[in-house]
Amino acid sequence: MIHPKLHLTRWFAGAVLALSAAAVLAAQQLSPQVQTAYVKVDAPVIALTNARVIDGTGGPVRQAQTIVIRDGVIAAVGDAPGVTAPDGATIIDLAGKTVLPGFVMVHEHLYYPVGSGVYGQLGESFTRLYLAGGVTTMRTGGNVNGFMDLNMKLAIDRGQKPGPTIDATAPYLNGPNNFIQMRTMKGPDDARRQVAYWADEGFTSFKAYMQITRAELGAAIDEAHKRGMKITGHLCSVTYSEAADLGIDNLEHGFLASTDFVPSKAPDACPGQGAGQQAIEALDEQGEPFRALVKKLVDRRVALTSTLTVFETFTPGRPKPPGLEVLLPILKEQFDRSYERTSANTTSIYARLFPKALALERAFDRAGGLLIAGTDPTGSGGVIPGFSNQRQIELLVEAGFTPVEAVQIGTSNGAKYLGRDTLIGTIAAGKQADLVVVTGDPSTTIADIRNVDTVFKRGVGFDPAKLVASVSGRVGLW
Numbered sequence: 001m002i003h004p005k006l007h008l009t010r011w012f013a014g015a016v017l018a019l020s021a022a023a024v025l026a027a028q029q030l031s032p033q034v035q036t037a038y039v040k041v042d043a044p045v046i047a048l049t050n051a052r053v054i055d056g057t058g059g060p061v062r063q064a065q066t067i068v069i070r071d072g073v074i075a076a077v078g079d080a081p082g083v084t085a086p087d088g089a090t091i092i093d094l095a096g097k098t099v100l101p102g103f104v105m106v107h108e109h110l111y112y113p114v115g116s117g118v119y120g121q122l123g124e125s126f127t128r129l130y131l132a133g134g135v136t137t138m139r140t141g142g143n144v145n146g147f148m149d150l151n152m153k154l155a156i157d158r159g160q161k162p163g164p165t166i167d168a169t170a171p172y173l174n175g176p177n178n179f180i181q182m183r184t185m186k187g188p189d190d191a192r193r194q195v196a197y198w199a200d201e202g203f204t205s206f207k208a209y210m211q212i213t214r215a216e217l218g219a220a221i222d223e224a225h226k227r228g229m230k231i232t233g234h235l236c237s238v239t240y241s242e243a244a245d246l247g248i249d250n251l252e253h254g255f256l257a258s259t260d261f262v263p264s265k266a267p268d269a270c271p272g273q274g275a276g277q278q279a280i281e282a283l284d285e286q287g288e289p290f291r292a293l294v295k296k297l298v299d300r301r302v303a304l305t306s307t308l309t310v311f312e313t314f315t316p317g318r319p320k321p322p323g324l325e326v327l328l329p330i331l332k333e334q335f336d337r338s339y340e341r342t343s344a345n346t347t348s349i350y351a352r353l354f355p356k357a358l359a360l361e362r363a364f365d366r367a368g369g370l371l372i373a374g375t376d377p378t379g380s381g382g383v384i385p386g387f388s389n390q391r392q393i394e395l396l397v398e399a400g401f402t403p404v405e406a407v408q409i410g411t412s413n414g415a416k417y418l419g420r421d422t423l424i425g426t427i428a429a430g431k432q433a434d435l436v437v438v439t440g441d442p443s444t445t446i447a448d449i450r451n452v453d454t455v456f457k458r459g460v461g462f463d464p465a466k467l468v469a470s471v472s473g474r475v476g477l478w
């Protein structure tokens, strides 16, 4: 029996998806409420003048550029006299400011650790914070809520809510586990069924987790690929090498979730993330075993997601993460206590593991791998959306990338992975006008990436201060 109402809802959702796909290269339409509350620049033709441009390609920084935005699209970019502001354009003088592509980040979540083993569903506040921080497209890297990632994506696409464009990842694919908000799969057929179910519902991405078996992962990859979708993994029971052989598209957390080098690793069993990390900490990055793994990942085109932000919060001697003031006071206090404990634990493995993580990610990139970036707002609660996306780019610079390379990883590399690089990820004529305007020059002072002045999404300029103010002090409620 098909309930008529359900049937209608499904049809409607499909129609909206089809519409939004056709209308991608057009200005974002917003509800009057969203427009009034958060928008600071909206005009049919906008000219950003005197701008320093970091275009996301990794190419040289360009000075005194004019960017013409027409109907949500970058109509032209260049310097005078080739590109000038058209008659009637709304002109914004960006002297002293820099324009970057909107960030495309891939390990984001709409949930947050509110208490022991419990993840609060913060889709409302998080989507605003992500956009305020400069994220214009994101993949949620796993969800523990069911439908919220998808519903939020659709509401944002319709302009009913402010936020980045979302590649919505279905609930985790995992074996037996202790998470109260996570399902346990019952074998390969079940894995295939779970992928098919969520894909039919409209989800566009999948994530395997720490206790999945090789057979389940293989079945999930096959079902996702049949539907033209990608699948990533935060693995443990399956090694990176095994997952690459099975055809996985992406691996999360750099090499810190790899169990490839654990001596006693039993097939399909997670020896504990700690065992994997001890082996990584002892690994010689110049040695043949690591080089062979990197070569396999590069050859099989497996992308690697850097989530340095979450690991930084486990590492003693690191600065306090940015953005904590937006949290509900009780959550902020909770993290402050965790930060004190971490600071006191100077013998923590992370004191050595964190620098190692940076070095290994750089080695993967230098070997030709596609390194992409995300933040993972979990851990002990110190990773705050938006603020952490900027921090992630700073940490890539600390890892040895130039600021321009770090921006490329956080923009065009993510777009390439998502298969959207013809539309987003770089600043060029014909691309969607997803732009971050910052005060200062991140190419010389990477911390200037925190000074976000305006975030353009599909040509509409959002006010980051208003987005942050709308949730400040209450992040943790919704």
Ligand SMILES: [Zn+2]
Pocket: 107, 109, 141, 142, 376, 377, 378
């Ligand atoms: Zn995560």
